[in-house]
Amino acid sequence: MTTRNSILEWLIIGGGVHGTYLSNALIRNRVTKHSDLRVLDPHCEPLQEWKKCTENVGMKFLRSPKVHHMDLEPLSLKHFAVCKPCDERQYIPPNDRPSLELFNRHAEYVIDRNGLQKLRIKDMALRIEPGRSFHTVFGSEHIYKTKNIVIAAGNGKPYWPDWAAMIKAEGAKIMHVLEDCFDKKRIPEQAVIAVVGGGMSAVQTAISLASEHREVVLISPHSIRVNNYDSDPGWMGPKYLQKFRSEPNYNRRRRWINEARNRGSVTQELYSDFSLLRKNKQCRFYAGKVELADPVSSEMILLHLNSGEVTAANAIVLATGFEQGLPGGKMISGLVRNHSFRCASCGFPIPSYHLEWWDGIYLSGTLGELETGPSAPNLIGARMAANKILSSVRK
Numbered sequence: 001m002t003t004r005n006s007i008l009e010w011l012i013i014g015g016g017v018h019g020t021y022l023s024n025a026l027i028r029n030r031v032t033k034h035s036d037l038r039v040l041d042p043h044c045e046p047l048q049e050w051k052k053c054t055e056n057v058g059m060k061f062l063r064s065p066k067v068h069h070m071d072l073e074p075l076s077l078k079h080f081a082v083c084k085p086c087d088e089r090q091y092i093p094p095n096d097r098p099s100l101e102l103f104n105r106h107a108e109y110v111i112d113r114n115g116l117q118k119l120r121i122k123d124m125a126l127r128i129e130p131g132r133s134f135h136t137v138f139g140s141e142h143i144y145k146t147k148n149i150v151i152a153a154g155n156g157k158p159y160w161p162d163w164a165a166m167i168k169a170e171g172a173k174i175m176h177v178l179e180d181c182f183d184k185k186r187i188p189e190q191a192v193i194a195v196v197g198g199g200m201s202a203v204q205t206a207i208s209l210a211s212e213h214r215e216v217v218l219i220s221p222h223s224i225r226v227n228n229y230d231s232d233p234g235w236m237g238p239k240y241l242q243k244f245r246s247e248p249n250y251n252r253r254r255r256w257i258n259e260a261r262n263r264g265s266v267t268q269e270l271y272s273d274f275s276l277l278r279k280n281k282q283c284r285f286y287a288g289k290v291e292l293a294d295p296v297s298s299e300m301i302l303l304h305l306n307s308g309e310v311t312a313a314n315a316i317v318l319a320t321g322f323e324q325g326l327p328g329g330k331m332i333s334g335l336v337r338n339h340s341f342r343c344a345s346c347g348f349p350i351p352s353y354h355l356e357w358w359d360g361i362y363l364s365g366t367l368g369e370l371e372t373g374p375s376a377p378n379l380i381g382a383r384m385a386a387n388k389i390l391s392s393v394r395k
């Protein structure tokens with residue numbers, strides 16, 4: 001392990017959607033120079049997690065509108081689409097939601113134009129040691145010294161229910177769609193596949209896996225709910241956020257976040273696509289929770305639902321989202337345990353209005369949600385985080 005002797009101005013931990021957006025915002029707003037900023041991430045390319053997850057689920061169009069993207073100016077993607085149109089359909093209603101293809105091409109253009117790729121260091125942050133004049137970040141390859149840190153480490157681990165973890169340990173054919181190792185090509189063509197989950201990822205996965213010879217069984221804990229938004233758009237601005245941020249009781253803030261999120265809901269067009277597949281008998285649907293899974297052979301798993309129904313599948317794909325707890329692993333829990341960084345009783349950080357958790361240590365994404373609200377993990381959450389961090393450094 002080597003120590004980098006020069007002290008950086010800024011180190012961003014995590015180079016996904018949030019980390020990459022923040023690096024762009026810091027450079028373009030002249031808060032720092034390319035030479036004084038680095039983005040630490042174990043992946044070689046920016047947005048690798050985003051690209052893998054959205055490809056795995058077979059996403060075609062974003063849920064968010066065309067003004068939410070990786071550039072700073074809201075109309076940037078719209079202008080890009082005019083100058084560099086693609087053959088496929090570019091937007092769908094409501095709110096002109098861009099295709100994934102357009103979003104990703106535009107993101108690559110933004111990364112290229114602003115030299116964001118060369119800011120990256122391939123490394124994993126393991127521990128942060130806060131200091132007075134600089135902080136020290138211990139990576140798996142190097143040690144870094146930096147005056148400011150932004151932690152943008154993403155959504156945490158994919159969620160495996162107990163029954164699923166148990167049959168995986170027994171060698172059953174089960175995988176999680178949000179995992180790096182998920183590979184659609186390994187799913188047999190002539191088979192019955194059970195997709196477990198009730199939100200956008202589950203319905204998109206079911207649609208993308210259904211084919212002429214493959215029947216998909218979608219098992220959702222509830223009937224399919226339709227909602228075009230992750231949460232009410234009022235959470236993106238002062239309508240709800242003003243009251244949220246003036247609420248001193250963090251248990252109440254947590255409750256509002258949980259209530260505001262339209263978990264387990266899908267957009268209207270996905271609902272229609274899925275209904276069509278059901279009509280054509282390419283998909284079956286069960287509303288119920290899996291209580292027990294029984295791998296009766298290497299080719300067949302029986303799934304017992306709390307509704308009393310039993311269904312059989314040749315393989316299972318989980319689309320159960322991410323673990324609900326605090327993301328960031330030991331890197332975050334170490335800060336709380338060893339340095340008494342402030343947390344609410346739900347375990348999540350309590351940062352300042354400017355998302356500063358400690359002098360010069362900022363949060364973006366899920367980790368900052370007790371300040372940024374229910375949209376914190378989303379694309380618009382990255383913009384909200386950047387605005388707050390920028391206003392802090394300009395103070």
Ligand SMILES: Cc1cc2nc3c(=O)[nH]c(=O)nc-3n(C[C@H](O)[C@H](O)[C@H](O)COP(=O)(O)OP(=O)(O)OC[C@H]3O[C@@H](n4cnc5c(N)ncnc54)[C@H](O)[C@@H]3O)c2cc1C
Pocket residue numbers: 013014015016017018019040041042043047048049050053054057059061062063064068123124125126152153154155178201328331364365366377378379380
């Ligand atoms: C299938 C899917 C579809 C979505 N669609 C939309 C949508 O349409 N609109 C919307 O607004 N939002 C959407 N979201 C939500 C959200 O925008 C994404 O989850 C987004 O990728 C979150 O960005 P992030 O940077 O926080 O996390 P990520 O993109 O996952 O990036 C986190 C990065 O941090 C790195 N990292 C983690 N720990 C460390 C460490 N210790 N050291 C160094 N690096 C580390 C990881 O390797 C990763 O590269 C979607 C999410 C999913 C899963």
